Amino acid sequence: MSPTSPDTRPPKIPESVLVVIHTPQLEVLLIERADAPGYWQSVTGSKDTPGESLVETCVREVREETAIAIGTAAVPLSALRDCGLVNVYEIYPRWRARYAPGVTHNTEHVFALEVPAGTPVVLEPREHVALRWLPWREAADACFSPSNAEAILHLPRWLAERA
Numbered sequence: 001m002s003p004t005s006p007d008t009r010p011p012k013i014p015e016s017v018l019v020v021i022h023t024p025q026l027e028v029l030l031i032e033r034a035d036a037p038g039y040w041q042s043v044t045g046s047k048d049t050p051g052e053s054l055v056e057t058c059v060r061e062v063r064e065e066t067a068i069a070i071g072t073a074a075v076p077l078s079a080l081r082d083c084g085l086v087n088v089y090e091i092y093p094r095w096r097a098r099y100a101p102g103v104t105h106n107t108e109h110v111f112a113l114e115v116p117a118g119t120p121v122v123l124e125p126r127e128h129v130a131l132r133w134l135p136w137r138e139a140a141d142a143c144f145s146p147s148n149a150e151a152i153l154h155l156p157r158w159l160a161e162r163a
Contacts, residue, residue, distance in 0.1 A: 011100040012046045014091070015107045017057045019043040019080075020151050021066065023117040026159075028139035028152055031065065031128040036094075039144040040132075042151070044108070054109050055080065066131075067122035068115060075115050083158050085110040087147040110151045112158055 020042045021029040033039040045061035047054075058080055059070045071077045087108040091099060121131055134142060140152040 009098075011103070012098045013048075013050060014046070014099055014103050014105065015109075016044055016046040017054055017061060017109050017111055018087075018148060018151055019058050019062055019111045019113050020148075020155060021062070021068070021113045021115055022136065022155060023119075023133070024114060025117060026136040026155060027117065027133045028136050028155070029066070029115075029121065030132055030134060030139055030142055031123060032130040034125065034127055034129045036144075037129075040142045041145055041148050042143070044148070046106075054082070054111075058111050058113070062113060065124055065127055068113075068119060070113065074119065075113070079114045081112045081114075081158065081162065083110045083112055083151065083154065085151065085154065087150075089147060108147060110147075112151075112155060114159075 028042070030040040030042065033041065043062050043065045045057065045065070047057050048060070055077075062068050062070055068075055070080055087110070088105055089108065090104055091106050096104065123129070123131060136152055136155050140149040143149040143152065
C-alpha cells in the first residue's frame with residue numbers, strides 16, 4: 001500500500017480552516033470536489049498537526065489546492081484575514097471515516113484571502129476537478145456547505161470593517 005493510501009494516513013484532526021478566496025471586486029473562487037461531483041466550495045482543510053497554527057494551515061491548504069502562494073509580492077500574508085468566525089458542525093457521514101473513531105464534529109475557522117483579479121489557479125486534481133469565479137451572491141448560492149455560504153455572504157461586511 002502506498003504512503004498516500006487513505007488506509008495508511010493518520011486520522012484527520014477535527015479542526016480546520018475555510019479560506020474564501022476573492023478579488024477586490026468580490027468575485028469568489030469556488031472549486032468542485034473530486035470525491036463529490038457537484039459539490040462546490042472554497043478552500044478548506046484540516047490542520048496537519050495539533051501544533052500547526054491556523055495561518056500555517058491556510059497557507060498550506062491554499063497552496064496545495066490552488067497553487068496560490070500566500071506570502072509573495074502578488075499575494076502578501078497581509079491579504080489573508082482571520083474573519084473571527086468559528087463554526088462547529090457535524091461531519092458528513094460520508095467523510096467520517098477519515099477521522100478517529102467517535103469523532104463526529106469539526107471546528108472550522110473562517111478566513112478570507114484577497115487576490116488580484118486574474119490570479120492563476122492550478123487545481124490539485126485528486127482533490128478538485130473544476131473551478132469558477134462567481135460574484136459573491138452567486139458563489140454563496142452555489143456552495144453545498146451552509147457555513148461556506150454564510151462566510152461568503154459576510155464578505156462585504158468584513159471588507160468594509162477592514163477599510
